[in-house]
Amino acid sequence: MSSTMLSCSNTETQETRYPDKFVNSDPGFKQQGNLFEIIKAYIKVERKNPTPTFDLPVHTITAEQLIEEREDVMYRLGHSSVLMKLDGSLMMADPVFSDRASPVQFMGPKRFHPAPISIEDLPEIDVIVISHDHYDHLDKASVKKLTDKTGLFLVPLKVGQTLREWGVPEEKVVELNWWESKVVNGIDFTLTPTQHFSGRSLTDGNSTLWGSWVIRSREKNVYFSGDSGYFDGFKEIGEKFGPFDLTMIETGAYNTLWSNIHMFPEQSVQAHIDLQGKVMLPIHNSTFDLAMHDWQEPMAKALEISSERGVTMVSPEIGQRLAIGDTLPVVEWWNQK
Structure with missing residues (x-):
């Protein structure tokens, strides 16, 4: 595996690499989400289950467990936060440990469940990847606490400036553009x-830029979607880097008012197929109330649609160990009978 050069090429200037505003790859893309329409919809909507009415199952993770682990594994920490161990390296994606996905901790979407491990109990982390700078993916309090025990932060262009302002040392931050890679401990991380x-x-x-991550170790190939509307880019990523042993696909916080920036469950399943994934794990759900659907709807619909389309879906409980590439029997933990 080789790492893409990170310096500007002959055809790429500082201005083109670090523009004032970044844009999506589709030249016809128009961002949805009229604030007045969204507020009006939130006021009018009636939901049966906006939040869980029972304690969600959470498996406690210990530092010893992570240190002693010898297989390639992942643990879902909640929402889009995941913890993985590949080739002996420990890495995290979009770690959010705060009680609220918000600029302040006295208001905003509150967690449905505790994290399965605290930052204080985590062992040393080799790499943290960030998909974009929204509050439910880039958490200031978590980053500040993780800085001293993390070897490297891999982030999209200009997100690094935010981390440096929060006290992350320059040498611990690597910014990437789409299709650029960085090899760490023999593992190839590509921002897509x-x-x-x-x-x-x-x-x-x-x-600042946004993106997804392709993570390739000696034996495993995984995809972490970050946030995205459905687009042709999934097929391109699948053709360049697939097949994937595991795809972690955004499935939650969707609505017709912003359908081009978040996927409905049927689109999430199609994205997994486009990516040439073998096993699909729906993420971006079951931790924060960020949309107008019932909290359990994303997982329930993803399971229904994946079954109809012959897609192998896994649904580990929060903190439950999943060997990458394995298929766990689906347990509908989001339903309390």
């Missing part, structure tokens, strides 16, 4: 396109 947007305030929209 998604159809989404970025911003942490009303004034910084699309000032």
Whole structure:
């Protein structure tokens, strides 16, 4: 495996690499989401189960368990946060440990369940990858606590500036453009396109890049979607890097008002097929209330549609160990009979 050069090429200037605003690959893309329409819809919507009415099953993870692990495994920490061990290296994607996915901790979407391990109990982390800068994916409090025990942060272009402002040392931050790679401990991390947007305030929209991650170790090939609407890029990624032993695909927080930046479950299943995935794990659900559907709907619909389409889906409980490439019997933990 080789790493793409990270310096500007002869045809790429600082201005083209670090524009004031980033754009999606589809030249006809128009961002949806009229704020007035969204607020009106939230006021009018009636939901039976916006949040769980029972304690979700959570498996406690220990540092000893992670240190002693010899297989290639992953653990779902909640929402889109995942922990993986590949070739003996420990890595995380979009770690969010705060109680709320919000700029403040006294209001905003609150967790349905505790994290299966605390930051304090985590052993040393080799690599953390970030998909984009939204609050439910890039959590300031978590990053600040993880800095001293993390070897390297791999992030999309200009997200590194945010991390450096939070105190992450320059030498621990690597920024990548779409299709660029970085090899760490023999594992190839490639940032690949998604159809989404970025911003942490009303004034910084699309000032940083967004993306998904292809992670290739000696024996395993996994895909982490970050956030995305359905687009042709999934087929291109599948053709370039597939097949994947495991795809972790955004399946949640969808609505017709913003359907081009988040996928409905049927689109998530199709994205997995486009990517040439072998096993699909729906993520971006079951931790925060970020849309107008019932909290359990994404997992239930993903299971129904994947079964209809012959797709192998896994649904590990929060903190449950999953050997990458294995298929766990599907347990509908989101349903309490």
